[in-house]
Amino acid sequence: MCLALVALDAHPKYRCVIAANRDEFHARAAEPARWWDEGVLAGRDLVAGGSWFGVTRTGRWALITNFREGIPRDPYAPSRGELVVRMLREAASPLRSSAALLPDGGRYHGFNLLVGDDIEVAFASNRASGALSLGAGIHGLSNHLLDTPWLKLLRSKARLAAWLADDDLAIETGFALLADRRPAGDAHLPATGVSPQWESLLSSPFIVSPEYGTRSSTVLLIGRDDSARFIERSFDAGGRTTGEVAFDFRVSGRLGQLRARDP
Numbered sequence: 001m002c003l004a005l006v007a008l009d010a011h012p013k014y015r016c017v018i019a020a021n022r023d024e025f026h027a028r029a030a031e032p033a034r035w036w037d038e039g040v041l042a043g044r045d046l047v048a049g050g051s052w053f054g055v056t057r058t059g060r061w062a063l064i065t066n067f068r069e070g071i072p073r074d075p076y077a078p079s080r081g082e083l084v085v086r087m088l089r090e091a092a093s094p095l096r097s098s099a100a101l102l103p104d105g106g107r108y109h110g111f112n113l114l115v116g117d118d119i120e121v122a123f124a125s126n127r128a129s130g131a132l133s134l135g136a137g138i139h140g141l142s143n144h145l146l147d148t149p150w151l152k153l154l155r156s157k158a159r160l161a162a163w164l165a166d167d168d169l170a171i172e173t174g175f176a177l178l179a180d181r182r183p184a185g186d187a188h189l190p191a192t193g194v195s196p197q198w199e200s201l202l203s204s205p206f207i208v209s210p211e212y213g214t215r216s217s218t219v220l221l222i223g224r225d226d227s228a229r230f231i232e233r234s235f236d237a238g239g240r241t242t243g244e245v246a247f248d249f250r251v252s253g254r255l256g257q258l259r260a261r262d263p
Contacts, residue, residue: 001052001065002143002214003152003178003205004114005160008121009136011169016116016222019160019174020063022052023207024215026237032245033218033232040088041230041247043216050081053218054088055230059251060117061220062087067110067127068143068202070193080111087115093254098124099131112141118222118253138164143192143202151184152205171219171231178217180205181239208239226251 002023009015022043024030029046033054036042042054053063062084083101090097094115105111105126112125114134123139123146124131138160139146140153147153159177166173184203192199207213218232228251234243 001063001141002202002207003156004053004063004065004141005156005177006114006116006121006134006139006141007137007160007164008116008134008139010138011164012167013223014169014221015118015224016061016121016220017160017164017169017174018053018061018063018218018220019156019178020053020218021178021206021214022216022218023202023213025212026210026215030215032216032234032243033230033247034245035247038089040085041249042084042088043232045079045081048079048081049085050079051084052081053220054084055220055228056088057249057251058117059222059226059228059253060088060094060115061222062113062115064114065112065141066143067112067125067145068192068194069110069127073109077109078107080108083108083111083113087113093117094120094122095131095133098122102126102131112143112145114141118251144190150190150203151188152180152203155180155182156205169221171229174219175217175231175233178206178219181208206239208237210237213237213239222251226253 001020004020007017031044033043040054042051055061098115110127121134140157163173189199216234221229231246
């Protein structure tokens with residue numbers, strides 16, 4: 001992902017709401033979200049085999065964004081997408097499992113990772129020290145550290161807050177906030193080591209260009225009644241919708257499993 005908005009315990013019907021955009025080169029092959037044989041619902045990067053955002057039937061989810069720093073790429077670095085798959089397969093808590101991967105994090109290009117279940121949500125980055133647990137409220141992640149106040153993140157978080165005022169959380173409103181194509185003005189552009197032209201292109205929540213742009217938008221709603229809905233829309237280089245997949249299922253979270261062991 002390159003934009004992820006997460007609302008925790010911020011809506012009366014949903015304990016977790018995620019709205020996220022995946023930005024990538026259009027030439028990089030990928031397949032839309034589907035259920036994998038190992039019980040993971042996610043899209044798949046067909047180049048390296050990993051993913052950018054996924055969830056399991058236990059309600060455990062993980063997503064990753066790149067940390068943009070304008071340095072040359074190491075062609076031998078492992079794919080950051082494998083970290084999402086690794087986190088979805090872990091049995092340890094989100095905080096413990098995300099912290100455990102950081103000693104090995106230097107092998108990867110810069111990344112930000114969010115991992116959650118029905119008990120906690122954790123953030124970890126190989127460009128920060130340690131992992132941290134997130135509290136209730138709205139959190140935003142782009143291509144810098146958690147809640148870095150880039151204009152596109154501030155604007156998107158404000159629109160998410162407005163969406164959460166909707167009792168039923170109309171799905172189209174969620175996709176509308178992800179579809180914002182307005183770039184930031186020059187005075188609001190970050191300096192991440194890429195050219196000013198790229199900074200401007202990358203400053204909108206939804207990116208459209210022939211070479212690189214928003215490939216998919218995803219909304220995940222996990223209800224307090226353990227219902228879950230995952231919807232992903234795919235886009236072409238012109239920003240036109242090319243497909244949609246939707247999945248409704250129930251989750252069996254870690255809290256329920258702990259209660260079952262300790263009646």
